[in-house]
Amino acid sequence: xxxxxxxxxxxxxxxxxxxxxxxxxxxxxxxxxxxxxxxxxxxxxxxxxxxxxxxxxxxxxxxxxxxxxxxxxxxxxxxxxxxxxxxxxxxxxxxxxxxxxxxxxxxxxxxxxxxxxxxxxxxxxxxxxxxxxxxxxxxxxxxxxxxxxxxxxxxx
Numbered sequence: 001x002x003x004x005x006x007x008x009x010x011x012x013x014x015x016x017x018x019x020x021x022x023x024x025x026x027x028x029x030x031x032x033x034x035x036x037x038x039x040x041x042x043x044x045x046x047x048x049x050x051x052x053x054x055x056x057x058x059x060x061x062x063x064x065x066x067x068x069x070x071x072x073x074x075x076x077x078x079x080x081x082x083x084x085x086x087x088x089x090x091x092x093x094x095x096x097x098x099x100x101x102x103x104x105x106x107x108x109x110x111x112x113x114x115x116x117x118x119x120x121x122x123x124x125x126x127x128x129x130x131x132x133x134x135x136x137x138x139x140x141x142x143x144x145x146x147x148x149x150x151x152x153x154x155x156x
Contacts, residue, residue, distance in 0.1 A: 013038060015079075020046075023082040024075055025094070029055045033075050033119065036083075044080040046119040048072055051110040064111035069145045070100055073135035076119045077151060081131075094154040095131065103147030115139040129153055 015036035021027055029050070038045045050056050051064055051072075058068040074097050081095060110117070118138045125132040129152060136146040 014047075020075075020079055024078045026075065029053070029057050031075070032056070032058075032072050033079065034116070036079060039080060039083050041084060042123050044076050044083070044119075044121050046072075046076045046079065048117040048119060051113060051117055056111070059111065062111075063109050066105045066107050066110055066145050069105075069110060069117075069137045070103070070147070070149070072117060072119050072137060073121055073133070073147075073149060076121045076135070077123075077131070077133050077149065080121060080123065080133075095151040096154070097149060098152050099150035101148045101150070103145065104143075105145045106142075107144050110144065113139045113144065117144070124148075 013036065017031065017034050020033050020036065021031040024031065026032070032048055032050045033046045034048050034050070036044065036046050051068075054062075056064055058064055058071060078095065081093075085093075107113070116139065119135070120138070121133045121135040123131060123133055131151040131153065133149045133151070134147075135149060137144045
């Protein structure tokens with residue numbers, strides 16, 4: 001993947017929930033990630049504990065379906081985009097999730113997972129208009145879900 005890697009964050013890991021919330025288009029309880037644990041030009045590894053919170057806005061009938069894990073992955077991808085964007089970028093590009101493929105769900109729900117979620121995403125391809133990520137979400141070394149996501153970047 002080409003682009004500038006923000007070296008200003010290099011020595012400050014983990015990056016906090018507040019840092020994340022300031023850089024993605026979600027706020028309050030909808031900002032699901034807890035922190036960025038590691039990243040480079042092609043990868044990001046985040047963690048989250050919001051799947052256990054009763055205030056999680058994705059809960060339905062007091063449960064959090066594993067399908068909601070796709071949103072955790074999408075937020076990790078958005079954070080990755082913020083990290084690799086040029087530091088002098090005054091007009092960040094918005095990405096739209098347009099396709100989820102090869103998704104495998106190993107558990108029916110996330111709210112009953114007692115450990116923090118580990119969200120991993122890898123950018124497989126990138127160009128001026130499109131991104132393709134592979135993602136997986138794990139807890140205690142157990143795979144919970146995985147798949148691929150295509151993102152189209154706003155060109156305005």
